[in-house]
Amino acid sequence: MATQVVMEALSPTMEEGRLVEWKKQEGETVAVGDVLAEVETDKAVMELVARVGGVLLRQTVAAGQTVPVSSPVALIGQPGETVPAAAGNGAGAGAGAAAKGAQQASQKPAPPAPPPSAAPAPAPPASGRIKASPLARKIAQEQGLDLRAVQGSGPEGRIVLRDLETAHPARPAAAAPAPATARAPAPLRPVPPAPIPAPAPGEPFADVPLSQMRKSIARRLVQSIGPVPTFYLTTEVDMERVWEAREAMLAAASEVKVSFNDIIIKAVATALRQHPACNAWWQEDRIRYWSEVHIGMAVAIEDGLITPVIRHADRKTLREIGAEARDLAAKARDRRLTAEEYTGATFSISNLGMLDIDEFTAVINPPEAGILAVGRIASRPAEHGGAVALRRRMRLTMSCDHRVIDGATGARFLQTLKGMLENPLAMVW
Amino acid sequence: MANFDVIIVGGGPAGYVCAIRCGQLGLATALVERDKLGGVCVNIGCIPTKALLHSAYVANVIRHDAKDLGLATGELKTDYGVAMRRSRKVADQNSRGVEFLMKKHKITVLRGTGKLLPGKRVQVGADVHTAARAVVLATGSRVKGLPQIGLELNRTTVISSDEALFLEQAPASLAIVGAGAVGSEFADVFNAFGSKVTLIEVLPRILPLEDAEASDALAKSFRKRGITIHAGAKITSAAAGKDKVVLELEAGGKNEKIEADRVLMAAGRALNTEDLGLAEAGVQLTDRGFVQVNPATLETTAAGVYCIGDVAGPPMLAHKGSREGVHVAELLAGHPPRPIDYTNVPSVTYCHPEVASVGLTEEQARAKGLPIQVGRFPFSANGRARTANETEGLVKIIRDTRYGEIVGAHIVGSHASEIIHELVVARTNEYTVEEVDLAIHAHPTLSEAIAEAALDSMGRVLHI
Numbered sequence: 041m042a043t044q045v046v047m048e049a050l051s052p053t054m055e056e057g058r059l060v061e062w063k064k065q066e067g068e069t070v071a072v073g074d075v076l077a078e079v080e081t082d083k084a085v086m087e088l089v090a091r092v093g094g095v096l097l098r099q100t101v102a103a104g105q106t107v108p109v110s111s112p113v114a115l116i117g118q119p120g121e122t123v124p125a126a127a128g129n130g131a132g133a134g135a136g137a138a139a140k141g142a143q144q145a146s147q148k149p150a151p152p153a154p155p156p157s158a159a160p161a162p163a164p165p166a167s168g169r170i171k172a173s174p175l176a177r178k179i180a181q182e183q184g185l186d187l188r189a190v191q192g193s194g195p196e197g198r199i200v201l202r203d204l205e206t207a208h209p210a211r212p213a214a215a216a217p218a219p220a221t222a223r224a225p226a227p228l229r230p231v232p233p234a235p236i237p238a239p240a241p242g243e244p245f246a247d248v249p250l251s252q253m254r255k256s257i258a259r260r261l262v263q264s265i266g267p268v269p270t271f272y273l274t275t276e277v278d279m280e281r282v283w284e285a286r287e288a289m290l291a292a293a294s295e296v297k298v299s300f301n302d303i304i305i306k307a308v309a310t311a312l313r314q315h316p317a318c319n320a321w322w323q324e325d326r327i328r329y330w331s332e333v334h335i336g337m338a339v340a341i342e343d344g345l346i347t348p349v350i351r352h353a354d355r356k357t358l359r360e361i362g363a364e365a366r367d368l369a370a371k372a373r374d375r376r377l378t379a380e381e382y383t384g385a386t387f388s389i390s391n392l393g394m395l396d397i398d399e400f401t402a403v404i405n406p407p408e409a410g411i412l413a414v415g416r417i418a419s420r421p422a423e424h425g426g427a428v429a430l431r432r433r434m435r436l437t438m439s440c441d442h443r444v445i446d447g448a449t450g451a452r453f454l455q456t457l458k459g460m461l462e463n464p465l466a467m468v469w
Numbered sequence: 470m471a472n473f474d475v476i477i478v479g480g481g482p483a484g485y486v487c488a489i490r491c492g493q494l495g496l497a498t499a500l501v502e503r504d505k506l507g508g509v510c511v512n513i514g515c516i517p518t519k520a521l522l523h524s525a526y527v528a529n530v531i532r533h534d535a536k537d538l539g540l541a542t543g544e545l546k547t548d549y550g551v552a553m554r555r556s557r558k559v560a561d562q563n564s565r566g567v568e569f570l571m572k573k574h575k576i577t578v579l580r581g582t583g584k585l586l587p588g589k590r591v592q593v594g595a596d597v598h599t600a601a602r603a604v605v606l607a608t609g610s611r612v613k614g615l616p617q618i619g620l621e622l623n624r625t626t627v628i629s630s631d632e633a634l635f636l637e638q639a640p641a642s643l644a645i646v647g648a649g650a651v652g653s654e655f656a657d658v659f660n661a662f663g664s665k666v667t668l669i670e671v672l673p674r675i676l677p678l679e680d681a682e683a684s685d686a687l688a689k690s691f692r693k694r695g696i697t698i699h700a701g702a703k704i705t706s707a708a709a710g711k712d713k714v715v716l717e718l719e720a721g722g723k724n725e726k727i728e729a730d731r732v733l734m735a736a737g738r739a740l741n742t743e744d745l746g747l748a749e750a751g752v753q754l755t756d757r758g759f760v761q762v763n764p765a766t767l768e769t770t771a772a773g774v775y776c777i778g779d780v781a782g783p784p785m786l787a788h789k790g791s792r793e794g795v796h797v798a799e800l801l802a803g804h805p806p807r808p809i810d811y812t813n814v815p816s817v818t819y820c821h822p823e824v825a826s827v828g829l830t831e832e833q834a835r836a837k838g839l840p841i842q843v844g845r846f847p848f849s850a851n852g853r854a855r856t857a858n859e860t861e862g863l864v865k866i867i868r869d870t871r872y873g874e875i876v877g878a879h880i881v882g883s884h885a886s887e888i889i890h891e892l893v894v895a896r897t898n899e900y901t902v903e904e905v906d907l908a909i910h911a912h913p914t915l916s917e918a919i920a921e922a923a924l925d926s927m928g929r930v931l932h933i
Contacts, residue, residue, distance in 0.1 A: 173899030178872040194807075200899055 042117030043092045047101075049109045050079060050086040051379050057081050057088075058106040059113060064096045070116060077103075077113070084375045084382075088113070095119045172199035179204055189255035191325065236316040236329045245330045247323065254327070258443035268322075269442040272401050273450050277461045278424075279417050279432040285464045289358070301337075301391050302362040304414055307460045309333045309353035310467050312387055315453040319386045320444050321407035327444055328407075336385030336405060337365060339372040346372045347405060349385045389414060399435035409444035412457075413437040434461075471577070473499045475801055476591045476600040477607055478583035478745070481508020483778025483790030484607030485567050490798035492574030496602065500576050501583035501593050506567040507560075508609055510787040516563050517634050518654055520556035522819050525661030529694070529821060532661075534858050549639040549662045556634065583608075585746040589773045592746075602801050603773050606745070606752070606760060607794065610779040613739040619707035620646065620734060627709050627732045630655065639664045644716055644729035647736030648675035648700065650818040653687065655733055656696050657820035666696045667727055669718065671736075673701040676818060679879065680830040682845075686862050686881040687824055699725065707732075740780050750774060755782070765808065767797050775801075789814050815893050817886040822862045825889035827896060828877035831867055840870045844902070844926025848882045850933050851921075852913035859883035864918040866892070866902060868926035873901030880919075888916050902926050 047057045060078040064070050070090045077088045094116040101113040170187045172180070176199045180187050185204060192199035239246040250258065262269055282303055289298045312319040312333050321328040333354040336347040348368035350361060371377050387409075390402040393416035402413035415435040422431040436457070440450040460466045475491045477484045480502030491498040505512045528547055535542050571578050581593040589600045612629035614622035622629055630651055639662035645652045648670035660666045668675060668691070674684040675691070675698060688698055702720035714732045718725040740758050747754070751771035753761045760769055760776040767775050775797045778790030792809055799806040818824040834841050844866045848854035862882030869876050878892040895905050905923040910916050924930045 174901050174904050175872055175874050175899035178901060182872065 042097055042115040042121055043094070044112045045076060045088070045090070045114040045116060046110050046112050047079070047107050048088060050088070051081045051084070054081040054109055056106055056108045057086075059088075059101050059103055060085060061103050062099055063087075064090075066096055066099055068096050069119075070094060070096050080375075084377045084379075086378070090116060092116050095121075097121060170199065171197055173201065176201055176204055186255075186259070188259060239329075239331045244332045245321075245328050247326045247328050249326045254443070257446075258322075262443070268404050268406055270404055270439050271442055271447065271450075272437055272439055273447070273454055274399060274435060274437040275454050275458055276420075276422075277434045277436060277458050278422065279434045279461065282461050282464055283417070283432050297366075298358055298362055299365075300393070300417065301389075301414075302358055302365055303464070304391070304412075304461070305335050305337065305350060305353055305361050305365065305389060306356075306358055307457055307464075307467055308387065308389055308412060309335050309350075309356075311453060311457040311460055313354050314456055315449070317449045318410050318440075318445055318453045320409045321386070322409055322441055322444050323407060327409075330386040332386065334384055334386045336382075336388035336408070336411075337368070338388060338390040338402070339369045341373050341375070346377065346382055347385060347388055348372050348377055348382050351384070387411070393417060393434070399437055401437050402439050404439050404441055406441075409441040410450065410453075411439045413439065471499070471596075472599050472601060473497045473577065474600065474602045475499070475605060475798075476501065476579075476583075476589075476598055476603075477605040478585070478591060479508065479607035479609055479741075479778070480506045480567070480578070481607060481609045481778060481790065482510045482787040483609070483781075483794045484508070484605070485571070485794075486791040487605055487607065487777060487794030487798050488576045489570055489574050490795045491801065492576050494798060494802035494804065496798070496802055498574075498576050499579050499591075499598060499600075500571060501579045501581065501591060503580070503582040505564045506571065506578065507564040509611070511563045511567060512560050513631055513634055515787055517556035517560040518630070518651075518658070519819055520559045521552055521634075521658045522654060522821070524552040524555070525658045526821055528661040537858065547639070547662045550637040552662070553634065553636060582744075584744065585750045585752065585774065587750045587771075600773070603775055603797075605794075605797055606747075606769070606774065606776040606780060607778045607790065608741040608745060608780050609790075610738040610740050610785055612734065613737060614734045615646065615704075615736060618704050620704070620709070620732060622734060623709060626712065626714050626730070627734060629734050633659075633733055640730040641665065642729040643667070643731050643733060644669060644714065644727055645733045645735055646704070647734065648698070649678065649735065650676070650816075652733070652735035653691075653818050653820045653824075655735065656691065660691075660694055660696050665729075667729065668696055668698045669702050669704065669716070669727075670698075670700045671703060675700055676824055678816070679818075679824055679826055680865060680877070681832060682863070682865055683824050683826065683879045683881045687818075687820065687822065690822055690861050691820075738779070738785060742780055752776075759783075766800060767793055784811075784814055784816065786814060786816070810897065813893060813896050815889050817889065819886060822859070822882045823885035824879075824881050825885040826877065826879040827889060827893050828875065829867065830877060830879070831865075834867050834869075834876045839876060841876060842868050842870050842926050842928070844868060844922040844924065844930070846918045846921035846925055846930065846933070848915070848918055851915060851918045853915050853917070854883065856913065857883060864922040866905075866919070866922040866926045868902050868923075873903050873927070875900070875902060875905070875923075878919075878922075882915065882918075884915055888919060891916060891919055 057079040060080050062077045063075045071093045072090055074090045075087045076090050079086050079088045097115040097117045099114050101107055107113060171192060172187050187199055190199050190203050193203050194200040286298055286303065316329050319330050319333055332352060334349050334351045335353040336349050338345055338347050350364050353361060368381060385408060388405050388411040390411060391414040392400055393414055397415050399415040400413050402411040404411050417432050417434045419430045420433045421428050422433055424431055438450055438454055474496040476499045477488050478501045480500050484500060485506060488498050488500045510516065528545060531542050531545050579593045584592045585604060586592055586597060589604050591598050591604055612631050614620050614627060620627055624632055633655055639659050642665040643659050644667045645656050646669050648668045652668060653676060656666050656668045670677065674681065675688050676684045691698060699718055699720050702718045704716055705719050706717040708715045714729055716727045718727065742754060742760065752774055753770040755761050759782040760780050762769055762776050762781050767777055767781060769776050777793035777797055779785040781793060796806045796809055813827060815825060815827045831843055845863055847863045849860040854860050865879040866875060867877040875892060875896050880889055902923040906920055910920045921930055921932055
């Protein structure tokens with residue numbers, strides 16, 4: 041019995057693929073893992089590999105043809121095995137014996153099949169029917185609880201009485217009885233916000249269920265501004281010392297090319313380590329705080345853009361970041377990035393400085409909670425040493441998902457980042 | 470010897486239902502039973518008593534209603550032996566039904582007395598079987614006497630339900646000690662079969678766990694039919710002879726002397742926890758003698774040993790045990806079940822009129838300080854009840870005035886055991902009295918009394 045080869049979802053968002061070139065011809069022996077064909081997805085040109093061994097009995101899709109994910113493209117079977125005329129026919133159902141490629145222009149692909157991997161259940165919509173028991177509804181109404189912020193534990197996620205009991209917001213710490221003894225000495229530093237929990241050993245992140253306040257912030261802001269409630273923070277950085285540092289590095293070793301972009305990536309990654317609250321993903325019912333720092337770097341390519349990821353950017357040297365960034369950018373332009381190379385960023389940077397943009401706002405790439413828009417370095421009059429001087433200045437604008445990052449949280453991160461760029465030694469501190 | 474995923478000790482309604490669910494979920498399952506499948510419930514409990522109660526019901530209809538209904542029958546003759554044999558037939562059919570269910574679900578039935586050994590092993594006779602996942606204890610309970618007041622079961626004059634279910638004829642006089650569900654049901658049966666019945670309860674009223682109004686309604690009906698009730702009565706002495714028992718009671722400062730052919734002991738049950746190897750296997754008991762379990766998982770203090778049914782704790786009811794059986798089976802198969810709501814187990818006494826309830830009594834609700842309003846609707850105002858000449862009793866709904874929550878519901882009347890489930894479903898789904906009213910009830914039905922009681926709890930009753 042022959043086995044069907046289907047168009048696989050080679051990228052997380054792929055709905056259809058164009059078969060660029062067959063690498064195995066009909067009659068050829070194939071082993072598991074052999075490359076059967078090259079397929080162009082929405083993101084890159086990828087390899088379609090054999091999942092079973094045998095003989096490639098038939099190519100049911102011709103080179104150049106585009107077919108939806110999950111539809112058959114070939115048959116693999118035993119040598120000498122005959123193929124029923126209609127079997128394994130891909131886009132051209134009912135025309136099994138037709139010469140390959142003959143129908144490619146006229147045949148419309150069937151509607152794309154749903155991607156094979158089940159997406160996680162979507163969070164309940166902000167509006168629409170809420171499943172809740174009548175009793176839970178009445179109590180919620182009486183007490184002013186918002187049922188949309190409550191996780192139901194009944195059948196099919198129905199909200200029942202016990203869910204309300206656990207949903208009551210925790211008593212604020214301020215309500216704790218004051219100590220009876222003399223006033224405690226004032227803390228030397230302001231009390232930090234609730235700490236971001238450290239992930240369990242070996243885990244790259246820690247998921248933190250949303251507090252009632254965070255749920256409420258999320259719900260209100262989405263109503264106000266859209267599905268990703270974004271706000272923007274802009275600061276201007278004095279780049280004189282980065283400029284000097286880069287000149288010095290370039291002078292020290294001619295084979296190394298260090299770009300400002302590399303330095304900014306390094307600085308952002310290092311600053312994120314100090315501000316894990318900004319290195320996070322919005323996950324609908326929780327926030328995922330990453331302990332690893334993976335920086336997405338927007339790269340303009342023909343017809344669009346893609347964001348390859350520099351993994352563990354905080355732990356890499358400038359030299360490594362530079363080499364990797366150039367390699368990924370080149371791959372991106374050639375559309376040769378693998379899915380691993382453009383997914384999984386925890387924070388992104390978009391730099392239009394080389395295109396003479398002073399400042400701009402970048403659009404958040406969900407589920408990431410922030411993106412930094414980098415403007416050009418321009419000589420501008422600025423205060424320096426008590427006088428006005430022309431200084432190399434650069435504007436940074438951070439877009440923040442307000443469900444995850446509050447104004448002050450983002451501002452503190454930018455403050456750290458600005459400090460690092462104005463005093464590059466702080467990066468290695 | 471043989472290896473199973475799950476070994477269940479005890480084939481009553483907790484154990485055999487657990488076995489079915491285990492089988493359905495693909496677990497290799499063994500059920501250990503030393504007697505008939507179905508346990509007390511099927512063989513010497515729920516099922517045969519209901520068969521006898523049906524005879525009693527028809528007897529009472531003929532005796533009290535036939536003439537009024539236009540039926541001439543002459544004087545009614547009753548034969549307890551015939552009714553008993555019919556009840557045996559029904560019980561045996563049910564037990565064979567359980568046997569069929571075991572075969573259908575490929576459950577291995579191990580005949581014999583099971584004994585727990587350490588390490589999830591069970592000894593049955595000379596064989597030792599090992600459970601890969603769990604051993605489930607479902608050994609149930611049995612009748613007991615009260616030797617401390619001189620009423621040890623002698624199985625001739627001092628009997629239990631075990632003997633009452635096999636009598637060839639109804640005794641001329643019968644004293645029943647304990648007026649819970651069992652005592653009240655046998656009072657109904659033997660009264661209908663012509664025995665002179667005296668019902669004795671140490672607590673202040675019959676059906677002491679039910680709402681006081683339900684107790685009172687039943688007591689009124691019983692007295693009308695000639696059953697003597699001594700509630701709040703202490704037995705001060707008991708002398709069991711060869712064909713007669715003499716009891717002395719003290720009730721309300723008065724002393725009473727009762728002579729009866731038989732005394733039926735219906736005060737509590739003994740747990741089957743002896744000779745099971747529990748202590749050796751690390752299974753601990755509570756101070757009340759039940760097996761100690763984690764309430765969420767029903768796992769005992771020995772890892773991999775679970776416990777369900779009567780031995781796992783009160784209420785000692787078949788349907789509670791069955792639910793626990795399903796719960797543990799799903800847990801063992803890796804399907805985490807939703808928690809069992811022990812506050813929502815219905816309680817039913819099948820005497821006539823029937824008494825059924827769920828949730829708190831009015832007294833309990835008041836003791837908890839809940840703000841409540843009580844709604845009532847008597848069956849005498851219900852059309853369907855009047856058509857059947859069955860106007861005794863009422864529906865009583867206790868409503869929390871804050872949100873309309875149904876805190877408790879109590880029904881005394883014909884078919885109470887059936888119509889209580891509307892309120893069980895309502896409580897399970899957290900419907901309030903308003904949803905109960907909004908549901909359109911067919912007319913004429915007994916269930917309309919429930920909607921009316923719900924309305925009455927909001928001060929809006931229609932038909933009174």
